[in-house]
Amino acid sequence: MNPLPAAMLVRGTLLHFLADPGANDDAAAWQYIEDGALFIQDGRIRHCGPWHDVLAALPTLSRESARYFDYRGKLILPGFVDAHVHYPQLRVMGSFGRQLLDWLEHYTFPAEASFADRSVAEKTSAFFLDRLIAHGTTTASVFPTVHAHSVDAFFEAAQARNLRMLCGKVLMDRHCPENLRDTAQSAWDDSRALIARWHGKARLRYSVTPRFAPTSTEAQLKVAGELFASAPDLHLQSHLSENQRELAWVGELFPGRANYLDVYAHFGLIGPRSIYGHGIHLDAGERTRLAETGTALAFCPSSNLFLGSGFFNFHALSQTGVSISLASDVGGGNSLSTLRTMAAAYQVSQAQHHALSPWRAWYLATLGGARALALDQFIGNFTPGKEADFVVLDATAIPELAFRWDFAESVADRLFALMMLGDERCVAATHVLGNCVYLNKA
Numbered sequence: 458m459n460p461l462p463a464a465m466l467v468r469g470t471l472l473h474f475l476a477d478p479g480a481n482d483d484a485a486a487w488q489y490i491e492d493g494a495l496f497i498q499d500g501r502i503r504h505c506g507p508w509h510d511v512l513a514a515l516p517t518l519s520r521e522s523a524r525y526f527d528y529r530g531k532l533i534l535p536g537f538v539d540a541h542v543h544y545p546q547l548r549v550m551g552s553f554g555r556q557l558l559d560w561l562e563h564y565t566f567p568a569e570a571s572f573a574d575r576s577v578a579e580k581t582s583a584f585f586l587d588r589l590i591a592h593g594t595t596t597a598s599v600f601p602t603v604h605a606h607s608v609d610a611f612f613e614a615a616q617a618r619n620l621r622m623l624c625g626k627v628l629m630d631r632h633c634p635e636n637l638r639d640t641a642q643s644a645w646d647d648s649r650a651l652i653a654r655w656h657g658k659a660r661l662r663y664s665v666t667p668r669f670a671p672t673s674t675e676a677q678l679k680v681a682g683e684l685f686a687s688a689p690d691l692h693l694q695s696h697l698s699e700n701q702r703e704l705a706w707v708g709e710l711f712p713g714r715a716n717y718l719d720v721y722a723h724f725g726l727i728g729p730r731s732i733y734g735h736g737i738h739l740d741a742g743e744r745t746r747l748a749e750t751g752t753a754l755a756f757c758p759s760s761n762l763f764l765g766s767g768f769f770n771f772h773a774l775s776q777t778g779v780s781i782s783l784a785s786d787v788g789g790g791n792s793l794s795t796l797r798t799m800a801a802a803y804q805v806s807q808a809q810h811h812a813l814s815p816w817r818a819w820y821l822a823t824l825g826g827a828r829a830l831a832l833d834q835f836i837g838n839f840t841p842g843k844e845a846d847f848v849v850l851d852a853t854a855i856p857e858l859a860f861r862w863d864f865a866e867s868v869a870d871r872l873f874a875l876m877m878l879g880d881e882r883c884v885a886a887t888h889v890l891g892n893c894v895y896l897n898k899a
């Protein structure tokens with residue numbers, strides 16, 4: 458682990474959110490400060506504001522002893538949040554021609570089976586986290602494999618990098634290859650041991666992770682519910698209503714339940730600190746139930762396009778009050794870049810005749826993601842006391858974006874151009890608890 462720098466002063470253009478700007482771009486929801494500054498001490502934000510105001514608020518001694526980072530001309534935002542991503546699937550990103558259920562069988566399960574070898578989990582965890590940081594993402598809700606050591610390997614690598622991360626052993630005891638199956642009992646035993654080892658350690662929290670309803674028996678879903686309730690502040694992640702064939706299958710497997718969400722509700726798997734990937738084919742009753750129970754959704758637009766799953770109805774879900782975050786869903790998604798996820802989110806919404814505003818999109822990528830993961834007491838914006846994870850973006854890194862930027866008519870127009878034309882080349886630096894952990898040398 459890197460030691461925390463005592464104090465640092467960071468100068469650049471700041472953007473962060475205090476609330477959801479909503480459908481009408483409520484300007485009270487964000488702070489955009491052209492010449493801004495962050496003062497960071499012990500890895501936490503102490504001051505955020507205009508450069509001259511922050512300087513004036515600091516005692517001379519703090520100002521002079523602080524390490525200085527000059528990012529003028531660049532945009533500083535809270536680190537991106539990727540609310541649904543599978544680290545073992547890096548090796549099958551961009552694989553051809555399958556939809557969800559065939560995708561799992563042909564690409565995902567064989568890739569995950571290779572994680573029986575712990576060294577594969579260790580190497581992949583290190584590579585995955587280094588690449589996340591290079592994409593400006595500092596927090597993620599991560600699926601490993603069914604193997605308990607895939608969680609150990611991941612959390613060890615996350616702890617070594619001081620990252621705030623969620624992860625938990627995948628539970629699946631049916632409808633998957635024999636070598637990837639656990640049981641209801643081993644799911645309980647392994648998960649309890651992992652929770653004891655990792656939950657609340659450093660910046661890590663455990664997330665109970667049934668893959669999705671079809672790959673768990675009723676006995677195992679019951680265990681998942683008991684696990685979720687077995688310690689304070691545990692999280693839960695899974696998949697919901699991604700693909701039509703999957704939906705029909707869930708109907709056959711759980712004939713007594715009213716709909717897909719009702720399966721999870723029946724086993725105590727919804728509510729605060731739970732998040733489900735996708736949620737594409739939901740009816741109005743399910744949308745309302747998500748909102749009323751505080752169950753969040755991870756909007757995975759590039760994965761939904763890539764696997765031909767359908768269009769997430771951001772407009773209806775956000776109007777209903779569902780907490781929504783953005784997610785890459787790698788390997789269904791084909792990029793770890795939150796900027797590219799934002800562009801895909803815009804396109805998916807636009808295909809349904811609702812334009813996602815840049816303010817809303819940047820909110821989703823930062824504070825919205827932190828809220829959907831119930832981690833906003835730690836991260837998501839630059840209010841004093843929050844952990845100082847941030848990304849520095851440089852629009853001039855891509856020539857056509859730089860060209861377009863010069864013709865932008867407003868801040869909103871610039872932010873929109875950046876999310877539509879930008880990608881990881883725009884990440885100039887990433888800081889975790891103040892420390893600079895990635896510097897783009899390109």
Ligand SMILES: [Zn+2]
Nearest residue numbers: 541696734786
């Ligand atoms: Zn997924």
